[in-house]
Amino acid sequence: MSTIIEPKILKGFRDFLPATEIERKRVIRLLEDAFEGYGFVPIDTPVLEYTEVLLGKGSGETDKQMYRFFDNGKRDIALRFDLTIPFARFMAKNRSDLYLPFKRYHINKVWRGENTQKGRYREFTQCDFDIVGTDCASADFEILMMMRRSLKALEVPGCTIRLNHRGIFNRFLELLSLREQSEEVLRTVDKIAKIGREEVLRLLTEISDAPAALQILDFIQKEETFSATLSKMEKLAGGEDEDTLRLKEIYSYIQELNLEDAFELDPSITRGLDYYTGIVFETFLNDLPSIGSVCSGGRYNNLAGLYTKESLPGVGSSIGLDRLMAGLEELGRSAQKNSHSQLLILNMDKNLVGYYHKLAEDFREAGFRCEVYHESKKFVNQIKFAEAKGIPLALICGSNEKEAGTVNLKNLKTRESFEGLTPEEALKKAGEIID
């Protein structure tokens, strides 16, 4: 037992120290409360699933990134790499126990063996919310409203939700005889924020030809207003159809709620995945566009087709929690707390420890978060402990005070002291200071 094992962790994985974990929990609680405000319910699924189930149709890239292995029973299993596929499997498996439309949220970790780089981890948290079992503008709008409400709850400063409709883009590409290349075109256009207009033009010219590439670049250029952009898209796509009608309906709700400033119609938003069939949307932070979209999603016409014959249309969105939290920290909008403790009862006399615990319980009963310093160490050590945890108040009571039935309260931030208080007075004073 003399050899020491190096306490190392895997590349791309993280320990969450208290300040980070407290902030993660704060953010997650705010999101949960926001989602529940719209009637969304939580679910969870196993971290490990059959590889066959997770791979579905399969894709070379996903396959390579999966943590996949054989368990002791020789089953081919893997860690989930997103929350979408487990949700599709969940809906198919539990369909008879669920009602429709089913509105669920799921916040949990996923694993991908990607190459690590700044801000990219192999273990990270996803936060998905979807409405399944209905294809209507009201559900599309509710997801958009939830995105807005969630970002507001987190006090995310300056962000605009940009939306588009895949159907209009596809009709437009059909007119250009590029229907078969549509996936490739959408994927290329999707990169415009990253690689720039010139490079997109070059790539589009390779896919089709120079005139078509220029027309596409014109199509994805947004106009001054939602209506003006929609009119232009409608015209270029060959006139009104259910896709433009859907956007008009959504826009009428946006107007009715006076939220024109919160949403923008942006024909350059495509979302890379061929999975989406209706509206698609992204959210960029105005002051930090470089970190990419912090909340994105869209409508799909068949969630669980791999696992059931029942067609389940839906609309959903996903918050990249790690990315968003990194963004909030960069913008100085994340709370940095080392603990929730409000009061430290100093250990002035080891014969009074029982009394300190009694006082602590009284404070807890009154709703305070407080703790007793366990050992009768030097005063300065105890104060250092309070500072390390960010505890704003200290309660001081030695044998003299105990005998007199009083305690002293010290505001560790202002260094102000309040002496000779009864415990009840100390409770009241502490409440005033914390408040």
Added chain:
Amino acid sequence: MSTIIEPKILKGFRDFLPATEIERKRVIRLLEDAFEGYGFVPIDTPVLEYTEVLLGKGSGETDKQMYRFFDNGKRDIALRFDLTIPFARFMAKNRSDLYLPFKRYHINKVWRGENTQKGRYREFTQCDFDIVGTDCASADFEILMMMRRSLKALEVPGCTIRLNHRGIFNRFLELLSLREQSEEVLRTVDKIAKIGREEVLRLLTEISDAPAALQILDFIQKEETFSATLSKMEKLAGGEDEDTLRLKEIYSYIQELNLEDAFELDPSITRGLDYYTGIVFETFLNDLPSIGSVCSGGRYNNLAGLYTKESLPGVGSSIGLDRLMAGLEELGRSAQKNSHSQLLILNMDKNLVGYYHKLAEDFREAGFRCEVYHESKKFVNQIKFAEAKGIPLALICGSNEKEAGTVNLKNLKTRESFEGLTPEEALKKAGEIID
């Protein structure tokens, strides 16, 4: 894409449907709030770690139960099978960023490829809380108080925390010349609740001899009161020592806080693990002792010896969340909610959908959790949806009401209706009913 993949999950794993997940989240929030009331801070660690780190000294049984494999970089890795070893590794790795004593809680899933049986899963949740970096009665007592507070917060009915001290037991065994067999004896005594007194006697006789076995059985018999039991133990173990002094100090705190009813000194409590060196404790539900201890732990003198030369004494406890929740359900003490929604705005007219969303936002601003029914389906279908989610209130507004500036509110539980209310009156009325 015509072949359907069976949406199956692995044996020993579970989907968490909304009612279960809502209850899990409720319980976890209550525990988090209780822990934070005592100044405990949350941490999290990676789900995957180097096998070498997780195995530590290694034990055949743990090894066999681990989900272990090689990642794409040929690293020998595994899923954590408890939260104790990752915590030890965490303390060693992050020691310089942490203050002592460090009080952390960690609630998260762990994985063991055990044989499945009723109530045993391969993926389950642990909830650990520890105080590391101090060896004193005050810390021992705080853990006991937190256990009590946590179980109270969950409204766990009738349970007693039973404690003991390993040191006294070991001194007693030394007097019997059984020091070398102490682990075996402790493990045998630990099974008494499961296998009964007779069988324990038989096994102890095999380990030592009949007279010693009987003396052990006498030692583990508790007396009428804490003090009487302690006196007897002290006498049988050879007199006063630091172990009995520690128990006396803890008992003096228990008395000072008038909590004699909450704690019991029970010399038959040993906890199987050789890991513990000081007090040990368990908690059984009075009305459901068969499910075993729902909250147990003890003091250890060296948490992270495998990973660092610094000695870190500590005391900690663990709540078996799955077991406790199963117990609460069996006792009818678990909340069964299918959603948190309080109000469903019925879709009476598809031209009013924007207005419904506006009303919903007004209710949300006032603190309600509410939702809009997205499609204008039959009234009965919408009411069924509300019932499936357990939504107590419906707001009904057709074009006539809209024109008159009124809405109707329906209490779906009592079938009572409130008609012709202004939206503000409806808000007020809804608040009265929900309250």
